[in-house]
Amino acid sequence: MLRIEGLHSYYGDSHILHGIDLVLPAATSLGLLGRNGMGKTTLIRSLMGYVKPAAGRVLLDDRDVTGWVPEKMARRGIGYVPEGRGIFPNLSVRENLLMSARAGIDGRRDWTFERVMATFPRLAERLSHGGQQLSGGEQQMLSIGRALMTNPRLLILDEATEGLAPLIVIEIWKVIAAIRETGIATLIVDRDWRRVLGHTAQAVVMEKGRIVRHGDSAALAAEPVLLESLLGV
Numbered sequence: 001m002l003r004i005e006g007l008h009s010y011y012g013d014s015h016i017l018h019g020i021d022l023v024l025p026a027a028t029s030l031g032l033l034g035r036n037g038m039g040k041t042t043l044i045r046s047l048m049g050y051v052k053p054a055a056g057r058v059l060l061d062d063r064d065v066t067g068w069v070p071e072k073m074a075r076r077g078i079g080y081v082p083e084g085r086g087i088f089p090n091l092s093v094r095e096n097l098l099m100s101a102r103a104g105i106d107g108r109r110d111w112t113f114e115r116v117m118a119t120f121p122r123l124a125e126r127l128s129h130g131g132q133q134l135s136g137g138e139q140q141m142l143s144i145g146r147a148l149m150t151n152p153r154l155l156i157l158d159e160a161t162e163g164l165a166p167l168i169v170i171e172i173w174k175v176i177a178a179i180r181e182t183g184i185a186t187l188i189v190d191r192d193w194r195r196v197l198g199h200t201a202q203a204v205v206m207e208k209g210r211i212v213r214h215g216d217s218a219a220l221a222a223e224p225v226l227l228e229s230l231l232g233v
Contacts, residue, residue, distance in 0.1 A: 001026040001185060002047070002154060007056035009046045016042045018209040019056070026153065029186045031196035031203035031217060033231060039209040040189050041083060044158055048080055049073050077105045079152030083159040083189075085143040089132035093123050096131055096142055097149050104151030110182065111148040119175060120145050137168030144175065154185040161190055173199060193231050197221040205230050 002024040009017040016039050024030050034040050045051040047058045049070045058066045060076055074080070087096055097116060103109050117124040120141045126134065134142060140160060147155055157176065161169045176199055180186055190196050197203055197217040205213035205220075207230060213220065220227065 001061060003057075003059040003062075004043075004047060005057045005059065007043070007046060007058070008054045009042055009051050010054050011042070011051075016209050017046060017053070020209075020211060022204065022211070024154070024185060024187060027183045027185055028202065029180050029188065029200040031193075031200040032187060032189045032206065033193050033196060033203055033227075034206035035231060038206045040206055041158055042209075043206070044080075044156055044187070044189070047073075048078065048156070074150060075105070077151075077153035079147035079150050079155045081140075081143045081147050081155070081157045081160060083162065085139045087131040087134075087139055087142050087146070089130060092128050092130055093134070093142055094127040096146055097123075100146045101149045102151065104153065108151055111151050113149070116145040116148055119148075119178065137164045137171070140164060140168075140172060141175075144172075148179070152184060154187065155179060156187045158189045159191070160188070161192065161195075193227055194221070 004020055004022040007017050007020040008015070020043060032040050032043070042051060046053050049068045049072070052067045056066070057064055065073065065076065091099070097113060101113065122138055123141055123145060126138065131139065131142065144160065160176070161172050164172065173195055176186065176188065180199065188196055188200060197220055200217045203215070203217045203220050204211045213230065
């Protein structure tokens with residue numbers, strides 16, 4: 001479904017991505033691992049259109065979508081949960097969700113308002129609350145719920161559990177597992193590599209803007225010493 005070929009991206013004069021190649025088939029889960037500053041978020045922002053690549057291609061269903069604006073990528077079925085959540089603080093929970101509600105590109109509406117409420121009971125209790133009135137965990141649930149309301153084929157989660165209380169983290173990972181079971185492809189970035197590998201089929205490790213390891217998540221999980229050397233503080 002998604003293919004990235006030879007992607008190079010810059011921030012000003014800083015060369016961040018150095019020839020990234022990546023494939024994500026439909027209904028597949030992929031973990032994106034690496035220390036802070038290794039290019040993970042830049043890669044996501046480059047494929048979503050927030051950063052225009054200097055070279056290389058982003059292909060969606062074999063169609064070149066390199067440099068498409070974010071809203072156009074969203075209309076092609078990519079849901080994005082950004083680092084920092086990006087909810088609208090001046091809108092209520094209900095408004096945050098309903099403003100993004102639409103059918104998927106195949107016309108399906110599997111993720112309705114009611115289904116999101118059933119998935120996130122905490123949000124159902126806070127529908128009239130403004131986004132700024134929610135806890136960090138509730139804001140993350142809202143951000144994920146809002147992305148699901150677009151009925152995406154691919155859901156990108158960038159640091160979905162960062163800064164959250166342990167019990168909320170467990171709850172978020174349960175939701176991610178449930179999303180995977182529905183057949184939505186997922187691209188997951190998170191600092192907890194053990195959980196990422198436990199919730200994905202494939203994973204890649206980035207270092208200094210390059211992919212230095214790529215394979216089955218289970219096989220990578222069996223190399224903890226290597227992963228600690230690549231991912232440890």
